Structures are given as structure tokens and as C-alpha cells.
Amino acid sequence: MTRPSRRSLLCGTASMIALSAGCVADDPGNASNGDGGGDGGGDGGGDGDGGNETDDGDGAPETDPDDEIGDLPDGLADCETQPYYYPEPVESPDAGLILDQNDANDWFADRGTQSDAVTQFVDETDFETSIIVALEATGPNLCYEMTLEEIDIDEGDSETEDDDELALDAAVREVPDGNDMCGQQVRTVGRLVRATFEAEPLTRISATIVDKDGQEHGIGIASESSSASASKESSYGSGSDSQSVDS
Template structure:
């Protein structure tokens, strides 16, 4: 048999090397664009890892989606002098004619308010859970609502504190300031839809819960609405904020 010449062996080596470079380049392109799978099927381990990441992301996205559908933005919290609080921002399709405020000291009253929202199509599981988790033995629930001109508007908490009543000897009251914020940046487009924007404030006290509320809501037009709410009475006054 005739031996292959040196030039023949060199050409074969060159062809083999070229094939290896092409395969390597194809592998690099596959890694760079991610969505291109390797037809050789050698990336089984990577595919499995990608699958796990996809499952994890899908699970996370489902959670995020639920929160966006039911939470409308934010659930936050903090601490004050003698109390801690959590807030929950929400929206529903039936805005009030003017801002409103409620003080709930008992679970039954909060449940009645929630049923009204459910009948109007403005409740959700997350909203119901937030109400249900209120510890009325040592806490209370405040609800604030106003109108918004689009789906980006939201009610935000500006301040919360305990303050003394004006008359000496009276108990402390909870003071809550909130405002309607447009909730958007310059690059964000918002669907125009008249909607109610609301905020629940759940407060837990170190000592006995207060039974009086002083609340202020600044609507989207800059109009300030003040509320004084006690166990047996409620009042509302409106004035322009300077």
C-alpha cells in the first residue's frame, strides 16, 4: 500500500484543525445568543440548568404578577414612637366623589367595608388578606380613598404619628397624612381611566390602641381634605394647600 505523502498528511491536519475552529466558533455564537440550541445536543447540562432557571423565573414572575394585579404597587411599613405600621396601596373602578377616610377599631366594621368593595368590584384576595391580618386587639385599620385620572395615580403615605389631643387630659390620637401621586416618570405612558386610589394603614401599638384619628388627604388637584374621626363621630373639612 502506498504511504500518504507528507503533503497529504499536512493537508488532512489542516482540514481537521479548520473543522475544530468552525465547531468552536459555532459554540461561541451559540453561547452569545443564548436562544440558539446546539444541534449536537452536547449542552444537556446547560439546557437543564436553563430549564431550572426558567422554572424559577416563571414562578417568581407569577408571584410578581399576582402582586401587581392585587397590590397595585406597594406594601410598605415602618415604626413610630410606640407603634409600628404597614401600608397597602390599591385601586378600584368606582372613585368617590370626594376623598374619604375610615377608622376601623373592630374586625366586623372592617369586614363590612371590605364587603362593600367586593360588591363594587374593587376588592382582591391581597386586599382581603391585609384586612384579615389586622390585630384589632392591639391595633387598628385606617382606609383612605380619593379619585385618580389614570391608572398610574396612587395614594401614598406622607406622614404618620401619635399626637396629643388639644384639650388637656384627652387621649392621644393617630395623625395620618396622605396624598395622591401621579406615580409615573417621563418615559412611562399611562392608560387614562378614572379610578379610585386607596391606601390601607394597619397600625399596631405597644400599649392600648388609640381611638381617635386625624387624617389629611391631598387630592390630585392639590386640594387638602381634613378628617377628624372618633369612635362615635366623623367630620370632614376641605381647604387648599398652600
Template sequence: MTHPSRRTLLGSTAGLLALTAGCIADNDDDDDDPDPGSGSGDDDESENGGDNGNGDENGAENGDEDEDGETGNGDEDDGDDGTGTDGVSIDDHQYQRSAVSEEPSMEHLRSADDAEDWLAERDDVDDDTTEFVDETDFDESVLVALEGGGPNLCYELAVERAELEDDTVVVEAAVVDESTPETACADQEVTVGAVVRATFDDDPVTDVSVSLTDRHGKEHGMAAASDSATDSASDSAETDA
């Protein structure tokens, strides 16, 4: 019996090891290959995602169109100026001064001269009040000034209603206590007032009707017509405060 030489055995062993290593490498390569099925799914999902993206874009465009339509309608509905009547805007300015008024007063200021005289009699009003009156254009505005007495610095003259009604500027106001239980109010007699201005797009309405409730709950009224030389004022029956 012939025994293989040592050289032959070594060569056989080396060949076997090389063959085994090649098989292991092939198996590893197979495990690292991506699953063809998974790859198709990723492609499909990407394509579907693109379709959904287009859908969202179209939805956003449709939403913008709807929103623009609603905004346009809202702007048209809000065409009036907040007074409830087209063509007129009404605003007011409140003030307080140290001079004491014996009786509530209501005045229809018809011109710049009237406004100048009114301010001259009230040299203790603040600059904001003076500016509000001075900036009034009497060619297009109606100005009404109201005053009443208050027992302390926490009182003010509140404009409760100011609007155009049947071609008449209607104003309702009252002397009110604005203090709270936490407020410390100095006992000092003061005059509280408000100036109401109605500004028109066209020729101003010059008829006014004013109602003023004083600190005691008594109501005072004034009516001024466009053809009257002077304003007429009358007191109504006293009401509960």
C-alpha cells in the same frame, strides 16, 4: 643515571590524579554547606513571625470584643419600631380598583364588623387588600382606610406620614401621579386607596387624625375621637397641587 620504569611512571600519575580529584570534591562539599549565618537568620525570622502571629490573634480577639459591644449598643438604640415611638408599629397597604369614587373618603374602622362591612362594599379589591384587613386584630390595632379618584392607571394613594403623636394616630396621604415621561398610562378613571394599620403592644390608642389631598390638590380632613359615635370630616381650603 637511572630512568624510572614505565610501571613506576604509571603509578605516580595515578596517585596524582586521585589526589587532585579528592581536593575538588572537598571544595564542592564546602560550597554546598549552608551559611551558618543565614541559618540563624531564618530561625530568628521564624520566631519573630510566630510572635507577630500571636499579636494578630490578640488583635482579632480585641476587635471581636469591640464589635460585639457596638452591636449591643446598636440593638438597644434600634429598639423602637421605625415609627419613632416605642410600643407601636405602623404599616400600610396600597391598592387600586376599577370602581370610580365621586369624592375622597376616609374611614376609621373600629372593629371586625366595620372591616367586614367595608370589604363587602368593595368586592373589586384584590386578595392582598382583603388579607391585610382580615388579619387585623382590633383588640390591639387601629385601622384607617382612605380612597380617592385617579384619572388613569398611573395614579396611586401615597401615605406620606403615619405616626403616633400625642396619643393620636396621625395619617397624611395624597393622590399622586407616579408616571414618568417613558410611561404609557391608559386614560381610565380609577379609585386608588390605602389602608393604614397601627398596632400597639398595650391597649390601642383610638384617636385618629387624617389628612387626604385629592388629585386636584384639595385637602380633606377627618378627626375621630375615642368617645365619638361617628367620625367627623371637613374640607379645608383648596391648595396648589
């Protein structure tokens, strides 16, 4: 069978305060000052930046769960993402597969308290049609985060969909936040990717993560089905399926 050309979907993000739940950055909020204070001009033009957002204290921006990307690879109905962080740095880049609420509970237990935005993102997931892939690596300071750069569905060699896999490319990138200085805290930076499928969700994952030093790591995860819990135990754990590849 002839493999179709790979369709790329760039999912970069512009800044920490402009991140959205989709694979592209959301439009910044245009909040009004509310007090109507101005110089009387009908256009209300002023210098205020009333669109500034607040976070939950861990650096994770608020996201719009309704944000959608405009173009998706065949087989995907939707794709949304949510950044997350925790203070303990991981030894190497890792990826995890969350197929149901039990997986989600174990994932939270391993990573401690997360922001309300992260909790809501997971709670709103319909695991009948969607999966969540957790991508994470070490960030050298608070100006770095995990960015999703490409998502696609790679078709296998067989005529069935059993060999099809969801392919994701991600990288640890420095994201300017308008400040000249970054907090010098080494931590884990991650991103949850929720993929919603038009048919049965895929449970084979291929992830490539470029770490803070520019080194590429390939990670593969496979589960026989959404109910195959025995084969999923390592999917969000120590990253035993990881393989590092020099770039």
C-alpha cells in the same frame, strides 16, 4: 403641658411594583430564572429581569406582611400599608376607621370585591392591638395611587391619652411604572394603613389628604373606644366628618 415636637415619618413609595406592606418600599424580588440557562459564567450575570412581580389583576401589588419600618413615633409598635382600588370614583377624599371585624365586613360590602392581598391584609389584623385606617380619593388614570407620606401620634392637652390622636398625611401621586402611557381610567385609589400600638389602640384619627388637583382635605374621626359601635357608623362611610381646606 408642653407639646413635644412633632416626629415625622416619611412613608413614600418608589413604584407600583416596589410597594410593600410597610411604610417604606420593599426591596424588589430577585427571582432566578430557574432553568440555569446562561453562558457558563459562574456569576450568572444576565439581562433577565426575573424579579418582576405579578398582581391580582386590579393593579394592587403583592405585599410582604412581615416588612417593618425602621423608625416609629413613640407609642407605635408597627405600621404596615396595603394599596387598594375600585372602579367607582369617590366624590371627595375620604378616610375610614376599621376597629374590628364587623367594621371590616361593612367596608368590604361597600367597596365590592378586592384583591387577595387586600383581603389577607385585613384578615391578618389583630384588632386587639391594631386599627386600620382606610384613605381614599380619586385617581385620574391608572398611574396614580394613594401614598402615605407621614404618620405620627399627636398628644392632646390633657394628662391622659384620651385626647391623643393618630395623625396621617397622604396624597394622590403619579407613580411611574416604566411605561410611557397610562390607562385612561378614572377610579378610586386607596391605601389601608394598619397601626399597631404598644398600649391600647388610639381611636381618634386626624388625616390630611392631598387630592389629584393638589387641594388639601382634612378629615377627623373619633370613637370613644373600640367597642363604641354607635359612634363608628360614619367612620368608614360617606365621609361626613371631612373638611376641605384650600392649600
